[in-house]
Amino acid sequence: xxxxAGAAVKGKTACVTGGxxxxxxxxxxxxxxxxxxVKTTVRNPDDMExxxxxxELQALGPLEVLHADLDYxxxxxxxxxxxxxxxxxxxxxNLTSENPEKEQIEPTVRxxxxxxxxxxxxxxxxxxxxxxxxxxxxxxxxxxxxxxxDEHSWSDLDYVxxxxxxxxxxxxxxxxxxxxxxxxxxxxxxxxxVVCPVLTVxxxxxxxxxxxxxxxxxxxxxxxAALAMLKGIExxxxxxxxxxxxxxxRAEVFLAEMATASSGRYICSSVGTTVVEIAxxxxxxxxxxxxxxxxxxxxxxxxxxxxxLSSAKLVKEGFEFKYNTLDAIYxxxxxxxxxxxxxxxx
Ligand SMILES: NC(=O)c1ccc[n+]([C@@H]2O[C@H](COP(=O)([O-])OP(=O)(O)OC[C@H]3O[C@@H](n4cnc5c(N)ncnc54)[C@H](OP(=O)(O)O)[C@@H]3O)[C@@H](O)[C@H]2O)c1
Numbered sequence: 515x516x517x518x519a520g521a522a523v524k525g526k527t528a529c530v531t532g533g534x535x536x537x538x539x540x541x542x543x544x545x546x547x548x549x550x551x552v553k554t555t556v557r558n559p560d561d562m563e564x565x566x567x568x569x570e571l572q573a574l575g576p577l578e579v580l581h582a583d584l585d586y587x588x589x590x591x592x593x594x595x596x597x598x599x600x601x602x603x604x605x606x607x608n609l610t611s612e613n614p615e616k617e618q619i620e621p622t623v624r625x626x627x628x629x630x631x632x633x634x635x636x637x638x639x640x641x642x643x644x645x646x647x648x649x650x651x652x653x654x655x656x657x658x659x660x661x662x663x664d665e666h667s668w669s670d671l672d673y674v675x676x677x678x679x680x681x682x683x684x685x686x687x688x689x690x691x692x693x694x695x696x697x698x699x700x701x702x703x704x705x706x707x708v709v710c711p712v713l714t715v716x717x718x719x720x721x722x723x724x725x726x727x728x729x730x731x732x733x734x735x736x737x738x739a740a741l742a743m744l745k746g747i748e749x750x751x752x753x754x755x756x757x758x759x760x761x762x763x764r765a766e767v768f769l770a771e772m773a774t775a776s777s778g779r780y781i782c783s784s785v786g787t788t789v790v791e792i793a794x795x796x797x798x799x800x801x802x803x804x805x806x807x808x809x810x811x812x813x814x815x816x817x818x819x820x821x822x823l824s825s826a827k828l829v830k831e832g833f834e835f836k837y838n839t840l841d842a843i844y845x846x847x848x849x850x851x852x853x854x855x856x857x858x859x860x
Contacts, residue, residue: 534556599641647684715843731848731857764836784835
């Protein structure tokens with residue numbers, strides 16, 4: 515049996531920060547379905563436009579929704595008190611900020627340490643799972659093709675600072691937050707696992723579309739800004755690596771429960787593709803949206819990935835991805851996009 519399977523969850527409490535977000539909402543749901551008691555945080559518990567789905571999730575099991583803000587030291591103390599596991603998912607996501615230093619980099623590092631201090635104060639947290647991003651791994655000059663990047667790779671901050679690729683402040687924020695988190699965890703004996711997801715696609719209970727859902731649906735919705743983000747990912751990563759939201763949440767829970775996990779980073783990526791391959795797939799599967807493959811396939815775009823992100827470390831631990839094809843990855847996000855009003859209903 516894989517090390518992560520079968521951990522006794524009865525009586526266990528998990529905290530998920532940022533419960534109204536895209537990934538956190540799905541994680542809260544999965545933890546409740548597995549039998550955990552869940553405490554989650556939002557900035558404004560009275561904002562029902564963002565939080566009504568959390569009230570619905572309370573039907574699945576014990577779910578407490580608490581106020582906490584990453585910008586305030588100690589704000590997460592109540593949420594972490596008495597918890598066995600901490601999933602740090604909330605984070606500033608200002609991909610197009612004009613002042614990345616002040617609006618993305620500094621707040622992300624400060625917030626990560628802030629929540630880790632609350633984990634330490636709680637004294638009950640047996641593992642912290644921090645959601646970072648593959649952006650911390652793979653933004654570096656790549657000569658030639660066939661690169662396979664793993665958890666030993668770090669984005670090259672000198673290159674990122676000099677070249678300022680799309681969302682460069684986000685890249686720096688993730689590298690620095692991870693490094694500070696590992697330093698803090700080591701200094702204070704915290705068992706820390708960092709998950710580095712690639713572009714995450716799939717239906718979530720969250721009622722608001724996040725950037726990755728908009729990007730993944732951009733060739734169907736005609737959202738040019740979101741398509742530019744998808745193209746930016748391909749340019750920076752040498753591929754468009756994707757993962758289904760359900761697999762990402764399964765991996766987060768797997769790593770939390772895994773008896774032997776010491777600490778370290780885990781890439782979460784199940785399919786490596788390109789904008790052109792996605793365009794061809796969508797055009798064939800959803801002809802009613804009239805995907806313009808030619809327009810999506812301008813000269814700079816790749817026919818085949820130049821690089822890949824390896825999740826071999828995660829698989830070696832015993833994890834199995836369930837969504838390994840574009841067909842499976844896009845399985846439920848089309849209906850989600852329609853429900854959110856991103857996609858026309860045909
Ligand atoms: N989606 C992807 O494809 C993807 C890929 C790789 C990594 N990630 C990482 O996964 C994490 C979650 O991303 P997501 O896609 O789920 O994004 P999201 O839906 O935008 O969620 C971000 C969450 O962070 C919360 N937040 C932001 N600033 C906060 C603050 N000062 N205090 C408290 N909460 C705050 C937001 O709350 P409000 O609603 O109040 O703003 C929201 O709940 C992020 O760290 C992101 O970098 C995502």
